[in-house]
Amino acid sequence: MQRIHKLLSKAKQHLASGNRDAAIGTFRSIVAIDPRHLDGNYLLGSLLAEAGALGEAEHYLKAAADIHPASPFVWNNLGNVYLLRGDEGQALSAWERALANDPNLAEAWSNMGLIHHRHGRLDQAEDCMKRSTALRDTP
DSSP states (O other), rough: HHHHHHHHHHHHHHHHHHHHHHHHHHHHHHHOOOOOOHHHHHHHHHHHHHHHHHHHHHHHHHHHHHHHHTTTHHHHHHHHHHHHTTHHHHHHHHHHHHHHHHHTHHHHHHHHHHHHHHHHOOHHHHHHHHHHHHHHHHO
């Protein structure tokens, strides 16, 4: 446990200095030690998604969702990966799951609104965007 704590600290330092590749390597070490480490899986998946490694990102974010199925942030990021992979249906399902866990997650409302708009479902898009905007404007 102490080793993982040190690795998490190291990964945060890498992120703070903008060294995403080193952070990815450190999170890989964390997950190798503890495959069920929530932050390791979530942050590794999120960083891999940013780097464009969508298959790997999906793997680690699904692992995070299995570990903590009530995390709206995991589901939101998983939805983003599905969207980038071209699966809007799975993306919408993931964002709906995020909102079931936290109906105040503005990013998920916004993401859903963009997809509804893209498909001409303008009433649904408007509703989603209004919810997102209202949540972002709330102090």
